[in-house]
Each structure stands twice: as C-alpha cells, then as structure tokens.
Amino acid sequence: MQAMPGISLFPGKVLSSSGALGQLPSEARAFGSRGVVVYGRALGQSGGLLARLAKAPGMEMLMHAHAGGEPTLAEAESLLALARAHRADWIAGVGGGSVMDLAKSAAGLFNAAMPLSAYHDGAALEKPGIPFLAAPTTAGTGSEATPNAVLTNTVTGRKKSIRDASLVARVALLDPDLAALCPRPVIAHSGMDAITQAVEAFTSRKATSLSDALCREGLRLLAGNLESFHAVPEGGAAGAMLCGSFMAGLGLAMARLGLVHGIAHPLGARFGVPHGHVCAVALPLALELNRPAIGAKYETLGSAVGCDIIEFVEGLIRRLGIKQPFRGKPIRDREAIVRETLASGSTAANPKSVERADVEWMLDRLFQPGR
Ligand SMILES: [Fe+2]
Incomplete structure (x- = not known):
C-alpha cells in the first residue's frame, strides 16, 4: 500500500x-x-x-x-x-x-x-x-x-x-x-451512505495511509453519532456527522470505493431507491463477500465501530428502521445491471476482484423473497 x-x-x-x-x-x-x-x-x-x-x-x-x-x-x-x-x-x-x-x-x-x-x-x-x-x-x-x-x-x-x-x-x-434541518429518513439514508463510503474507501485496493487515516476516523465519528443524530437532529452529533462524512468524502476521492457503489448506481437509477438506501442494504453483503480479501482490516473496521462490522451494520439498519426495498421483487434489466456493475470504476477498486458470479450472488440476495 x-x-x-x-x-x-x-x-x-x-x-x-x-x-x-x-x-x-x-x-x-x-x-x-x-x-x-x-x-x-x-x-x-x-x-x-x-x-x-x-x-x-x-x-x-x-x-x-x-x-x-x-x-x-x-x-x-x-x-x-x-x-x-x-x-x-x-x-x-x-x-x-x-x-x-x-x-x-x-x-x-x-x-x-x-x-x-x-x-x-x-x-x-x-x-x-x-x-x-x-x-x-x-x-x-x-x-x-x-x-x-x-x-x-x-x-x-x-x-x-x-x-x-x-x-x-x-x-x-x-x-x-x-444538517439539523434534515428529515429523519434522509438522515438515516445519507448517514448509511457516509458509513459505506468510509468502509469502501478504507478497504479499497487503491487505499493509502492517508486515505486510511481519514476513513478510519471518519467511520468512528459516523458510527458513534448516527443513531443519536437520527433520534435528535441537533447539537454535537450533527457536527460529528458532518465531519465524519467530510473525512469519508476526502478518503473516497483518494482511494475510490467498491462493489456497493458499483451496484448502487444501476440499481438506484432503475428502481427509484435513494442512493444511501441501496448502500445500506448492500453493505453487509459486500462485507461478507470481501471478508477474505480484506484481511486484518476487517478487525480494524470492528475496532472503529466497537464490535463486528457486519453485526454493527445489520443492527444499525434495524434500529434506524431501514427496510429492504428489493426483497421479493423481480430483477428487471438483470443483464444490464450486471454489465454496468462490472464496468464501474468503483467495482474496479473493490478489494476482491469482482466476477459476474459475485454480482449475480448479490442481486439474488437483495431480491430474494422473504420478510
Ligand atoms: Fe455514496
């Protein structure tokens, strides 16, 4: 690196x-x-x-x-x-x-x-x-x-x-x-976007020591303040969220992102789901897929949020009331979504080299029937 x-x-x-x-x-x-x-x-x-x-x-x-x-x-x-x-x-x-x-x-x-x-x-x-x-x-x-x-x-x-x-x-x-003027659903979605950006830039194959420092601290601020900011949108939590989001933005500008952002654009555009909402539900799947390629950085992510990173993200999604927007729906334009995800610059920076089968797996999990 x-x-x-x-x-x-x-x-x-x-x-x-x-x-x-x-x-x-x-x-x-x-x-x-x-x-x-x-x-x-x-x-x-x-x-x-x-x-x-x-x-x-x-x-x-x-x-x-x-x-x-x-x-x-x-x-x-x-x-x-x-x-x-x-x-x-x-x-x-x-x-x-x-x-x-x-x-x-x-x-x-x-x-x-x-x-x-x-x-x-x-x-x-x-x-x-x-x-x-x-x-x-x-x-x-x-x-x-x-x-x-x-x-x-x-x-x-x-x-x-x-x-x-x-x-x-x-x-x-x-x-x-x-930031305190923001409606609660937007706070939840945009906060999950910022968390995803911090995680993806931190684990990107283009990550550097400088982007890592920004993303690790950005993630700590975002993870520690999103719930309290969502509950009461004012005060110190708002400032911490703005700072964390800014740091993650700087990090992604240096290190690019990963598969979540690669698939979020084609899915968001076709299904009319807000960008942060797509990021939230795709992030645990990408972490599962990427875990072997991330190595010791997986534990570093856990240290930044205070527990296992996948458990943290899944728990946060539940506590913020974020629903699964794709579950049980037919996958329209499947072939085009796969093609655009594989062609994305974000996907190219993903820690695991992304194959067609990985994108198909993620789509099947996002759209699977169930609760
Ligand atoms: Fe994003």
Missing part, C-alpha cells in the same frame, strides 16, 4: 461551525458579485435562512430551487444555461448530495465547449469552469469533498460521475445548524 495517494485533492477552504452558512456571501465575494445559489428542500423550508442569504448586500445572486430527487443531465443542462445567462462568477450548492452535484457540475462545465452529455459519456474537460462552493445539509454524500458529480441520463437510464480535479469545491461550509 502506498503511504500517500498520487494526487490529493482538498477543498480550498473549509469553514466548520454553527452558522457557517452565513459566511457564504462574504466567501463568494472573493470570486465576484454574481452567483447562483442552488438549494434543496431543507433550506427552502427554513424560510429565514434562505431570505437572509438572498439579501446579502452588494451581491447579485440568483436563487435556484432543486425540485428534488436524484439530479439528471437535463436538470444540470438547464442550470448551466441559467448560470451562463446570469453571467455567474460562481455557483454554490446548499443541500444534499443531489443539490451539490447539480451545482458542482454546472460550475465545473461552465466554460465547456460541448454539451454536458459528452462529459457524462467520458470526454475530458478542456478547461476549468467557475468556482463551486458547497454547504451540505446532509451528512452525507461527502460531495463537498470530492471532484465528481453524479448525474443520471434519463434517456439511457445511466447514472454515473463527471469527474475532474477542477470540480473540487473552492469553499466548503460545514454548518451543523443546516
């Missing part, structure tokens, strides 16, 4: 405190006075927070609400057109992973020559876009820490990342007051 990743990407500045969102206009001003703020339901329903942000003196900010759901290429294209028409100097995302990925893709591709779909299909970005600022309201996808934006092409049904070093946030605002 390498001590350090070949490339380490970090946001330019990280502000982490209660009320940090209030500093968004003054931080953005360094990039120019014209900006677009993309926001999700949590901020939209907060009323006062959104109004205060919109009234920042000397700024010409366009406030753009994301309708909800996982972000699509078409939504990113229309945001990009809006931001170009506004002659934006920067774009901020204040919301969950969907909002941040939408804002990040529009900022990153602001100066791109081709349609957004070309980069979604794998074309390299010719030149950087405009600065992206990120304030997560969930803990979380870690999108505020990563150089990729996940979008779904609704024509082909393909959900994948646009990835470029220039997409990393110039400013990340980790505000526990924002």
